Amino acid sequence: MLANYFPILLFIVVGLGVGAVAVSVGKVLAPHKPYDDKLAPYECGFEAFEDSRMKFDVRYYLVAILFIIFDLEIAFLFPWAIVLDEIGAFGFWAMMGFLAVLVVGFIYEWKKGALEWE
Amino acid sequence: MNFASLNAAAARAEIFLAVAACAILLLGVYGDQARRAARCYGLSLVALVIAALLNGLDFSAANGSAFNHMFIADPMAKLLKIAICVLSAAAFVYGRQYNRHRGIFESEYYVLGLFAVTGMLVMASANHLLTLYLGLELMSLCLYAMIAYYRDDRLATEAAMKYFVLGALASSMLLYGMSLLYGFTGSLQLSVISSVLTADAATAAQPQAAIALAVVFIVVALAFKLGVAPFHMWVPDVYHGAPTSTTAFLSAAPKIAAFAITMRLIVGGLNALPDIWQQMLILLALLSVAIGNIIAIAQRNLKRMLAYSTVAHMGFFLFGIASGNAPGYSAALFYVLIYALMGLGAFGVILMLARPEYEADQLADLKGLSKRNPWLAFLLLLLMLSMAGLPPTVGFFAKLAVIHALVQSGLLWVAVLAVLLAVIGAFYYLRVIKLVYFDQPPSADPATAAQTTTTITEGDIAVSPAAILLLSCNVLAIIALLPWIHYLIAICNEVIRRFAV
Numbered sequence: 005m006l007a008n009y010f011p012i013l014l015f016i017v018v019g020l021g022v023g024a025v026a027v028s029v030g031k032v033l034a035p036h037k038p039y040d041d042k043l044a045p046y047e048c049g050f051e052a053f054e055d056s057r058m059k060f061d062v063r064y065y066l067v068a069i070l071f072i073i074f075d076l077e078i079a080f081l082f083p084w085a086i087v088l089d090e091i092g093a094f095g096f097w098a099m100m101g102f103l104a105v106l107v108v109g110f111i112y113e114w115k116k117g118a119l120e121w122e
Numbered sequence: 123m124n125f126a127s128l129n130a131a132a133a134r135a136e137i138f139l140a141v142a143a144c145a146i147l148l149l150g151v152y153g154d155q156a157r158r159a160a161r162c163y164g165l166s167l168v169a170l171v172i173a174a175l176l177n178g179l180d181f182s183a184a185n186g187s188a189f190n191h192m193f194i195a196d197p198m199a200k201l202l203k204i205a206i207c208v209l210s211a212a213a214f215v216y217g218r219q220y221n222r223h224r225g226i227f228e229s230e231y232y233v234l235g236l237f238a239v240t241g242m243l244v245m246a247s248a249n250h251l252l253t254l255y256l257g258l259e260l261m262s263l264c265l266y267a268m269i270a271y272y273r274d275d276r277l278a279t280e281a282a283m284k285y286f287v288l289g290a291l292a293s294s295m296l297l298y299g300m301s302l303l304y305g306f307t308g309s310l311q312l313s314v315i316s317s318v319l320t321a322d323a324a325t326a327a328q329p330q331a332a333i334a335l336a337v338v339f340i341v342v343a344l345a346f347k348l349g350v351a352p353f354h355m356w357v358p359d360v361y362h363g364a365p366t367s368t369t370a371f372l373s374a375a376p377k378i379a380a381f382a383i384t385m386r387l388i389v390g391g392l393n394a395l396p397d398i399w400q401q402m403l404i405l406l407a408l409l410s411v412a413i414g415n416i417i418a419i420a421q422r423n424l425k426r427m428l429a430y431s432t433v434a435h436m437g438f439f440l441f442g443i444a445s446g447n448a449p450g451y452s453a454a455l456f457y458v459l460i461y462a463l464m465g466l467g468a469f470g471v472i473l474m475l476a477r478p479e480y481e482a483d484q485l486a487d488l489k490g491l492s493k494r495n496p497w498l499a500f501l502l503l504l505l506m507l508s509m510a511g512l513p514p515t516v517g518f519f520a521k522l523a524v525i526h527a528l529v530q531s532g533l534l535w536v537a538v539l540a541v542l543l544a545v546i547g548a549f550y551y552l553r554v555i556k557l558v559y560f561d562q563p564p565s566a567d568p569a570t571a572a573q574t575t576t577t578i579t580e581g582d583i584a585v586s587p588a589a590i591l592l593l594s595c596n597v598l599a600i601i602a603l604l605p606w607i608h609y610l611i612a613i614c615n616e617v618i619r620r621f622a623v
């Protein structure tokens with residue numbers, strides 16, 4: 005019973021090993037010349053330390069959410085396209101149903117003006 | 123795999139409603155700007171009525187299943203779905219004027235409502251842990267948005283946030299319990315889980331304590347979703363903070379859907395382990411009836427008071443399931459249907475009393491209502507008598523059926539406690555009647571006082587006669603159903619007898 009879990013244990017060990025090796029090799033071999041800007045924590049598009057009650061542009065989030073939807077769509081479409089000849093008409097129309105739902109959402113957001121930046 | 127093997131016709135009401143919701147979403151962004159919301163509102167009502175009819179037309183047909191037994195269409199599912207569709211449509215009608223006053227009469231509100239109803243219908247028919255979770259999440263996500271819809275209101279935002287965080291917590295507990303159950307039985311399908319557990323119980327193959335862990339997680343998650351003590355803390359805040367139109371929607375159909383998943387999971391999937399869940403359900407039910415009824419006494423806000431009353435009522439219907447026999451399940455089904463009717467009626471009355479800038483949600487607002495609005499006062503009287511469980515109403519028979527089932531299963535001490543706690547509850551229901559009929563109205567009518575501060579014309583303020591008529595039918599059903607009460611109970615018994623495991 006427990007032997008069945010051996011691949012998972014192996015996976016954890018290899019995962020930890022790869023992570024540890026990558027960090028330690030970089031530490032040992034890479035040139036090490038720190039300065040303030042390099043050491044500052046990185047946060048996309050914002051100052052790392054400031055008042056948290058600041059204004060941010062809600063449009064970034066809108067774009068991010070819309071991106072995720074279509075990103076997921078692509079993630080589904082690739083494996084579907086690979087096995088399309090095996091899953092036949094049923095697989096084709098099942099994906100068309102999924103795309104139809106996404107298209108409804110797409111038309112809605114377009115008409116609502118969510119895609120217009122200004 | 124082909125289309126015929128899916129047998130999707132068994133799920134035609136859900137498919138219709140999902141397609142209709144998509145179509146209404148698109149109609150909401152095309153055409154005349156001013157009339158979009160009203161059109162979507164009307165079409166939503168039509169869609170709900172058609173979905174109810176699709177379930178009602180073959181009500182007594184043999185049990186069917188779809189999508190490789192992930193979805194099941196038995197009479198219980200159909201009965202619950204008809205109730206969910208009809209009560210949701212009624213909630214939309216009651217909330218229409220309220221939403222218009224608060225600027226949230228928009229097509230999206232009704233589309234969210236339709237998707238929530240679709241989720242509830244899926245929950246009612248779930249025969250697979252994934253279907254059940256899919257329906258639950260579809261309903262919950264729509265409800266979070268409907269609560270937050272009045273987004274300029276601080277309380278509504280807070281309520282939505284609380285509901286979201288606690289709902290996510292409950293969902294994660296449910297998933298954890300489900301994953302443990304899958305580990306023990308090797309299947310996600312409720313009928314297979316049930317048969318594996320039954321076989322295991324006969325041979326004592328699995329350690330009971332380990333399965334009990336899975337049952338604990340599932341029962342706790344269901345308790346969160348039902349809003350029974352001690353997992354009820356979100357109920358008063360959500361009922362109070364949400365726009366009253368959403369509260370009315372929340373108080374009826376989701377309770378029926380929560381009953382459905384409780385039946386599917388506990389009675390359908392875990393029927394081999396009554397020793398484990400029966401004690402938990404009895405404890406939860408007793409705590410809810412006690413805490414709900416006692417804390418409701420201290421409330422000054424009508425919506426909060428009704429929220430605690432919901433906690434108590436949910437506890438009462440859990441007694442039916444906790445009794446662990448067919449009469450108990452039948453009584454629980456009857457109770458939850460009657461409660462949904464009463465809860466919707468009560469919030470409907472608040473919606474009819476509300477005006478622009480005036481919520482009518484304080485108990486003090488009800489003082490002398492009988493002189494200002496005798497008809498609504500009378501409807502409120504009937505509702506309160508029925509919720510308290512006094513004899514000339516169906517509320518009495520619902521409580522009677524549950525207590526009868528408890529006594530039949532030998533849980534006499536629980537039955538005695540249930541009756542005593544119900545008597546405590548009668549106090550705050552009767553206090554509402556006292557306020558409405560025996561207290562002097564305030565010198566200035568708060569509704570008219572609020573009207574003078576706004577510039578809305580009289581035509582906008584008037585509640586539509588259709589909504590009043592529907593509310594009257596809803597509330598009068600509490601009395602009018604009495605001659606057919608045996609027939610209704612017989613339907614519930616028959617539905618439970620044919621409950622598909």
